[in-house]
Amino acid sequence: MxxxxxxxxxxxxxxxxxxxxxxxxxxxxxxxxxxxxxxxxxxxxxxxxxxxxxxxxxxxxxxxxxxxxxxxxxxxxxxxxxxxxxxxxxxxxxxxxxxxxxxxxxxxxxxxxxxxxxxxxxxxxxxxxxxxxxxxxxxxxxxxxxxxxxxxxxxxxxxxxxxxxxxxxxxxxxxxxxxxxxxxxxTMDLPPFITAATGMDALTHNMEAYLAKNFHPMCDGIALEGISLIKDSLEKATNNPDLESRSKMLMASMMGAIAFQKGLGVVHSLAHPLSSLLDTHHGLANAVNIPYGMQFNISGFEDRFRKIARTLELKDETGEAVVKYLFDLNSKINIPHKLSDIGVKHEHIETLADLAFADFAHPNNPKLVSRDNFKQLYLTAL
Structure with a gap:
């Protein structure tokens, strides 16, 4: 291009x-x-x-x-x-x-x-x-x-x-x-924080769309290419942007939105209540939650995570390697690893779990997510 x-x-x-x-x-x-x-x-x-x-x-x-x-x-x-x-x-x-x-x-x-x-x-x-x-x-x-x-x-x-x-x-x-x-x-003048948070939103769209349980092979292909573009460009677009990295991120963002007509999943249901209850930036909410949501989804879907790891060109083609990649990427673009770092307190957990369980995204998650699962995910991420 x-x-x-x-x-x-x-x-x-x-x-x-x-x-x-x-x-x-x-x-x-x-x-x-x-x-x-x-x-x-x-x-x-x-x-x-x-x-x-x-x-x-x-x-x-x-x-x-x-x-x-x-x-x-x-x-x-x-x-x-x-x-x-x-x-x-x-x-x-x-x-x-x-x-x-x-x-x-x-x-x-x-x-x-x-x-x-x-x-x-x-x-x-x-x-x-x-x-x-x-x-x-x-x-x-x-x-x-x-x-x-x-x-x-x-x-x-x-x-x-x-x-x-x-x-x-x-x-x-x-x-x-x-x-x-x-x-x-x-997008060239976006500050690093907004670039990082929105970029992780795009990555979440592509990853969750690929894992979503609905049948849509065309969306799967688009999602994997979106993941590849983000792998190539998000860190540079955040820390040392140029037209190529910004162009790749803009394309990957559109690809994520096209792919998620297949569905989203647990990460978005974790993120939406943070935005509505605590007014957290949506991309930041996804960014902090995505490693934990992906960890939850590995068991039973190892083949899907192997394909994601291959797309990310990871040495170990496992779900655990994908989770480590997500934590490492967040560190490189200055996204915190814990919900407590973005204003979530222990007293918020019960209400967040209620809202997450009522959210529209997780029914398309590859595995069922109970209210207790949401509570435990929030506590782990806290």
Missing amino acids: IFDKIYQFNFPTTIRFGAGAAKELPVYLQQHNLQAPLVVTDPTIAELPFFKKIIADLKAKNISVEVFSNIHKNPVKSDVYKGSEAWDGTQRDSIIGIGGGAALDVARAIVLRINHREDLFKYDDLIGGDIYVTNDVPHFITIPTTSGTGSEVGRSAIIADDETHQKKILFSPKLMAQIVFADPEL
Whole structure:
């Protein structure tokens, strides 16, 4: 791959990938007669120079822009309602999500809500709510700025209840972006912590997707290639970034999101409650938990771990070697090994175990996970 060239491919939607791809946005909008986008991002990105440049370039083409950035780092229903009000009050014709997982999830949920105005959680996929997503949705464009969730190529949004903190999944094929502008230049200035945490999120997606119990050989192949790209690039992207390492991480992030349509597993169910209860960064929550979750999964699935170890080019092709690799990688990118280092206390464990057991991800784990298993995993990681 030549890293200063822009490529186009279609999987699962149209993707413009490469350095400078985001600069194509104004022309794309004009070609599609879109003159008034609602741009959804987060409060931090809204203040960054590259974001202001994107907005200025749109305005220079006489495109009316409304920016909505009043969202939480772990999105809640009220964020989506506020964004819908911004749409209602300013006569928009399209939605552009720019950012990491939080911004893109809120953007996608707003896309749903524009023409589906019943309670947002009526459309929760876990209760079959996708059957109610029947109306048209606005033209939707995504521009990722982190290499983690891969939300730019997704069809779902994870939004938490403001009160209970329980996460819901809003899903429909209608919620896929019409086009993704995946520009690794936008990730070049990410600080090391965000690069590390989001990168471990991408690795968790790929590993858990590969191990998930559902049958999907195509996702398995994508996940293994995603793991290989992260092995080649995450440490460098964090500690000494260049365009090649950032490009590989951005591609691996999208691959993880495509692969996890097969399912996720125990690590995500350990991580989600940390975000909803303690407002922990999702990638960091996955990063700290992944060695423990992978250790839990080894027994009975040694063949799968052998393939992961081979992909990581480890000397010992065992699950234990994979776990050691994960601890070592966390050390190299300055991720702590213990939950106590990220604010978890012993008094949180019972509530975390309840939330983890109620989470939607672990039913696709290769082996069953009980509430007691979750409690013990948290205690081991504490």
